[in-house]
Amino acid sequence: MKEQVESLGGKFIDVSYDTPEEKEAAVGVGGYAKPMPPGWLERQKTEVAKRVAQADIVISTALIPGRPAPTLVTEEMVRSMKPGSVIVDIAAGKGPNGGGNCPLSEADKTVVKHGVTIVGETNLPALVAADASSLYARNVLDFLKLIINKDGALHVDMNDDIVAACLMSQGGEVKRK
Numbered sequence: 001m002k003e004q005v006e007s008l009g010g011k012f013i014d015v016s017y018d019t020p021e022e023k024e025a026a027v028g029v030g031g032y033a034k035p036m037p038p039g040w041l042e043r044q045k046t047e048v049a050k051r052v053a054q055a056d057i058v059i060s061t062a063l064i065p066g067r068p069a070p071t072l073v074t075e076e077m078v079r080s081m082k083p084g085s086v087i088v089d090i091a092a093g094k095g096p097n098g099g100g101n102c103p104l105s106e107a108d109k110t111v112v113k114h115g116v117t118i119v120g121e122t123n124l125p126a127l128v129a130a131d132a133s134s135l136y137a138r139n140v141l142d143f144l145k146l147i148i149n150k151d152g153a154l155h156v157d158m159n160d161d162i163v164a165a166c167l168m169s170q171g172g173e174v175k176r177k
Contacts, residue, residue, distance in 0.1 A: 010059065013051050015044045035064060048072055053080040060101035061090040069095035073102040075114075083115030092120030 005012040017023040022040045036044070052058055052073055058081075060072050069091035078087070091100035093107030104113045105120040112118070121127060146163050149155040158164050167175050 011051075013044075013048055015040065015047050018043075035067070044072075045074075049074075049077050049080070052077045055085065056082065057086045057088070059088045059090065062101050063091050063094060069100050071095065071099075071101065071103055075104055078102065078104055078116050078118070079114045081114070081116045084117075085115075086117045086119065088119045088124075090124070093122045 002012040089100040089105040092105040099105045110119045
């Protein structure tokens with residue numbers, strides 16, 4: 001998840017693991033986290049509160065299969081945000097009382113609470129315009145044309161600025177971190 005957030009230019013809020021049990025719970029099963037120990041949850045709450053107060057946009061996505069979405073952004077945290085800030089609660093409708101990772105979220109609605117816009121849409125992919133999907137597909141196609149030659153073989157041209165900037169590793173060597 002951290003790599004996905006950072007690949008889009010976001011800043012992932014990382015909370016350290018003080019015990020092997022915390023690290024094991026964080027790994028989870030099938031890509032989903034398990035409930036975390038109380039000590040870790042307190043450290044998380046403190047770290048999230050600091051970051052949320054400084055953020056213009058917060059995107060929350062935490063879900064645990066078979067359980068309500070955990071509260072990550074409390075009402076007090078929302079009050080600490082600058083007016084005009086935005087929260088996109090991907091877990092909307094899956095938390096206690098119909099909220100999500102923020103108890104002020106409302107499923108399938110965008111609301112303003114304490115000067116902060118809270119997006120609680122439960123089917124965001126359906127709201128993305130068809131043009132955005134076409135644009136993305138065109139970008140992928142154009143990139144593939146840069147790295148696949150006329151014969152359909154992979155050809156990494158390091159003289160191409162776009163290809164060189166996208167190359168993460170080559171021949172077992174990490175090129176970018």
